[in-house]
Amino acid sequence: MKVPFSPPRIDQKTIDAVNEVLRSGWITTGPKTKLFEQRLAEFTQSKKVICLNSATAGLELALKWFGIGPEDEVILPAYTYCSTANVIEHLGAKPVMVDVGDDFNIDIEQVKTKTSAKTKAIMPVDIGGNPCNYKALNKLLSAPEIKEKFKANNKKQALLQRPLILADAAHSVGATYNQKPAVHGADIAVHSFHAVKNLITAEGGAVYFNLPEEFDHELIYKEFNTLSLHGQNKDALAKFKKGGWKYDVTHAGYKCNLTDIASAIGLVELERYKETLEKRRAIVEYYHRYFSDFEWYIPPTFKTKDKESSYHLFMLRIKGIDEQTRDAIIEEISKQDVAVNVHFQPLPLLSYYKNKGYDIKDYPNAYKQYAQEISLPVFYDLTQEQQEYVCSVVSNCVNKSL
Ligand SMILES: Cc1ncc(COP(=O)(O)O)c(C=O)c1O
Structure with missing residues (x-):
């Protein structure tokens, strides 16, 4: 039996929706994307939502919009995907990394210690979907x-009077916090719709304000829209209207809008997302029940009284093992055609950040969590039979290695 890691859910419904857009005469950003934004705003009860071609673009635009640049610092966990830190680098600001707790998430006490007069944003990450x-x-x-320390450099910063909370919520589509969609924990939160995520558009993302x-949320939407289209004051649909050819460029923006082809996939995905989430929860609960019999199993956090995960990843941890043993276990599992992964290599282990002077020794818990x-x-589409196979292969490989 072969078990892939996370193939996308593509069926006739998805294919029909894409076909409809292809035949409609409008394939780039247009009515489907606007509808998708509206549906996502309803789904998350957000004040405003914009769709872009990736979560990375959303994170970068948010930092840019808040006026973050050289001399500024942004705090993020060392335990995340490179995207969270790369966008800070792109703007010439300094990523200030902090360690994580035993739930893989940013350690708030360390955020307190590292906040300085230069701190302009905090980027918490809902790892694996756990807010x-x-x-x-x-x-x-x-x-x-913290408010006294904060030095505003522009009108937006002066209005907020504190660092921006910009959540890398790439994994947490559908997660809840305090009985509300988890995006409400942040000023701005960003989901990813990349092909391996819970809700896909092939590539894509959404920004929740x-x-x-x-803050004037209609204005923010317009500002993001302009930023995502070269700084043009008209999008393709507005320019397409009779006599609408003339436009201005107000600043050197980016190019990261979401196409209607992608949004058509997203609309199908969103309509059936409740079912998707229930299936993911059932898989995770099955794994949890199975592994609970083993003394080496460290259970991931999925549900507490305050919050519920989006069940994006099942991050199995094996008590006390080192990185080499973990790698050897993965090799054995892979030989039996079960695709597994590691989320994530902490950033200080990666050459670019290591060469900039970040040292994994400063993030002991990130390293400990990663190694196990x-x-x-x-x-x-993971079947019951496949779930049983995964559990049996993984537990056999772990038991043999201990
Ligand atoms: C934690 C995290 N943040 C950001 C991203 C970037 O998402 P995207 O590929 O949509 O830019 C990813 C993608 O894997 C991720 O895992």
Whole structure:
């Protein structure tokens, strides 16, 4: 039996939706994308949503929009995908990494220690779909000593009067925090719709705006729209209208809009997302029940009284093993055609960040979690038989190695 890691859920419904757009005469950003944005705003009860061609683009635009650049610092966990840090680098700001807790999420106490007058944003990451501690983070950032430290460099920063909470919520589509969609924990949150994610558009992402009331969310949407289209003050649909050819460029923007072809896939995915989430939850619960019999099993956090994960990843951890043993276990599992993965290599282990002076010794818990972690397959079409096979292969390989 072969078990892939996370193939996309593509069926006739998806194919028909894409075909409809291909035949419609409008394939780039247009009515389907606007509808997808509206549906996503309803789904997350957000004030405003914009779709872009990746989560990475959304994170970068948000930092740019808030006026972050050289001399500024942005705090993020060392345990994340490179995208979270790369966007800070692109803008010439400094990524300030902090360690994570035993749930893989950013350690709020360390955020407190590392916040300086230069800190302009915090980027928590909902690893595997498990929302981070937004309550503690919001409480920390509204504390008088943090507000006093904050030095606003522009009107938006002056309006917020504290660092921006920009959530890398790439994994947490459908996760909840305090009985609300988890995106509400942040001022701006970004989902990814990349091909291996819970909800796909092949490539894509959405940015959710839930800033304080003082901010004009319609204006923010327009600003992001312009930023995503070269700084042009008209999008393709507006230019297409009779006599609408003339436009201005107000600044040197990016090019990262989402196409209607992609949004058509997203609309199908969103319509059936409840079912997707239920299936993912059932798989994760099955794995959890199975592995609970083993003394070496460290259970991932999926549900607490405050929050529920989007069940994006099943991040298995094996008590006390080192990195070499973990790698050897993965090799044995792979020989039996079960595709597994590791989420993530902490950033200080990667050449670019290592060469910039980040040292993994400063992030001991990130390294500890990484060394004992193996992500197991979770996807909609995973059959009961395949789940049983994964459990038996993984537990045999772990038991043999201990
Ligand atoms: C934690 C995290 N952040 C950001 C991203 C970037 O998402 P995208 O590929 O949509 O830019 C990913 C993608 O894997 C991710 O895992």
